[in-house]
Amino acid sequence: MKRIIILASTLILGLSVLVLSEITEEGVKYQESEEAGGPEIVYTKPVKGVLFSHKLHVKELGLPCESCHTAIFEMEAFKSQRNPDFNMDSLYKGKYCGACHNGQTAFASNTKCATCHVGVKGLERLKKKAQAVEKK
Amino acid sequence: MNWKKFFKNLKMEEQGCVPDETKREFLKIGLIITGVAAGGSLLNVVSVVAEGLATSEEVHKEYPYKPHYSMVFRVDRCIDCELCVEACNQTNNVPEYGWRTKILERVDTKAVDQQRQFMPILCNHCNNPPCVRACPTKATYKDKQTGIVKMASYKCIGCKTCMVACPYDARYFNEEKRAIDKCDFCWESRLSKGMKITACSEACPAGVRIFGDLSDPNSEVYKIVHQMGKAVWVLKPETGAKPNVFYTIG
Numbered sequence: 001m002k003r004i005i006i007l008a009s010t011l012i013l014g015l016s017v018l019v020l021s022e023i024t025e026e027g028v029k030y031q032e033s034e035e036a037g038g039p040e041i042v043y044t045k046p047v048k049g050v051l052f053s054h055k056l057h058v059k060e061l062g063l064p065c066e067s068c069h070t071a072i073f074e075m076e077a078f079k080s081q082r083n084p085d086f087n088m089d090s091l092y093k094g095k096y097c098g099a100c101h102n103g104q105t106a107f108a109s110n111t112k113c114a115t116c117h118v119g120v121k122g123l124e125r126l127k128k129k130a131q132a133v134e135k136k
Numbered sequence: 137m138n139w140k141k142f143f144k145n146l147k148m149e150e151q152g153c154v155p156d157e158t159k160r161e162f163l164k165i166g167l168i169i170t171g172v173a174a175g176g177s178l179l180n181v182v183s184v185v186a187e188g189l190a191t192s193e194e195v196h197k198e199y200p201y202k203p204h205y206s207m208v209f210r211v212d213r214c215i216d217c218e219l220c221v222e223a224c225n226q227t228n229n230v231p232e233y234g235w236r237t238k239i240l241e242r243v244d245t246k247a248v249d250q251q252r253q254f255m256p257i258l259c260n261h262c263n264n265p266p267c268v269r270a271c272p273t274k275a276t277y278k279d280k281q282t283g284i285v286k287m288a289s290y291k292c293i294g295c296k297t298c299m300v301a302c303p304y305d306a307r308y309f310n311e312e313k314r315a316i317d318k319c320d321f322c323w324e325s326r327l328s329k330g331m332k333i334t335a336c337s338e339a340c341p342a343g344v345r346i347f348g349d350l351s352d353p354n355s356e357v358y359k360i361v362h363q364m365g366k367a368v369w370v371l372k373p374e375t376g377a378k379p380n381v382f383y384t385i386g
Binding site for chain 2: 048049114119120
């Protein structure tokens with residue numbers, strides 16, 4: 001029985017790694033490229049359309065996985081979005097993105113809003129992009 | 137060096153001397169403006185240093201309305217979450233195809249640093265409203281007390297002349313009402329019932345939309361429009377419409 005569970009869970013895990021894009025209520029997730037280092041994630045809560053780009057942070061800026069995982073963010077996408085404190089106030093206190101986006105390591109969370117906030121328009125655009133990735 | 141010519145050229149560089157065409161060409165460079173539907177005229181994105189500085193003598197003159205309703209957008213805070221649009225649509229029964237307010241987007245992939253800007257727009261409740269002048273049946277009018285540009289839907293014949301006349305693309309034809317519909321600063325749905333601010337400014341999580349009485353020195357809108365530390369501007373000042381919607385940063 002135990003073996004079956006392990007088998008099943010590895011199968012599910014394996015499959016979830018293979019999934020290139022995902023569009024759900026929670027948001028949009030898609031793989032920009034294999035070398036990106038992880039998916040592009042578009043959050044929808046507490047407000048619609050906030051982009052985290054693995055491509056930018058890992059591939060282009062060269063940050064190692066350990067800078068965020070798993071002390072600040074767990075590996076599962078959208079897990080932190082389910083927390084009630086996943087909001088700007090927490091960021092200002094140094095949680096989540098605010099761990100680096102504090103004005104010292106990276107630009108402060110209360111500046112350059114539309115850099116990460118791609119909005120409803122960005123969300124719709126990236127949904128389409130995710131769909132295109134899936135079709136490939 | 138011909139100094140006389142040099143200084144003459146310098147003078148030509150001033151904003152006021154640049155012909156409108158040139159300005160428009162300049163603004164076109166690298167700008168992609170989405171979210172502007174057909175119907176009204178296109179809305180230019182006015183740059184911060186552009187011609188529309190609102191802190192001129194004009195704003196210190198006595199205000200013709202009491203309360204003189206006005207809105208100030210702290211535009212760089214806008215994140216296009218569109219909670220304002222949702223709140224507006226719900227409060228004022230705006231159908232899916234219509235709009236009373238919308239968010240424009242500007243993307244410039246060659247810009248230094250931040251490459252995206254959002255800009256909310258709505259009816260500017262102009263002091264000199266081109267739509268009111270254009271309406272053949274006086275279905276749209278300037279409220280004598282509050283200065284709100286209102287609709288008397290029963291008088292509207294749906295000719296859409298006001299839509300064309302509006303420099304701010306703030307009007308749409310409502311199929312259900314068989315009349316033009318537009319922002320009335322939530323007069324019908326909220327202000328006339330004693331509420332103090334519009335649904336959009338209440339819904340905004342980022343403090344973009346500041347609503348209030350421009351003739352009241354204690355109001356936030358008064359304090360922003362009447363300071364000189366930060367630029368305050370209006371859209372399309374060249375139309376002479378004298379809008380009551382202002383833009384600033386911060």
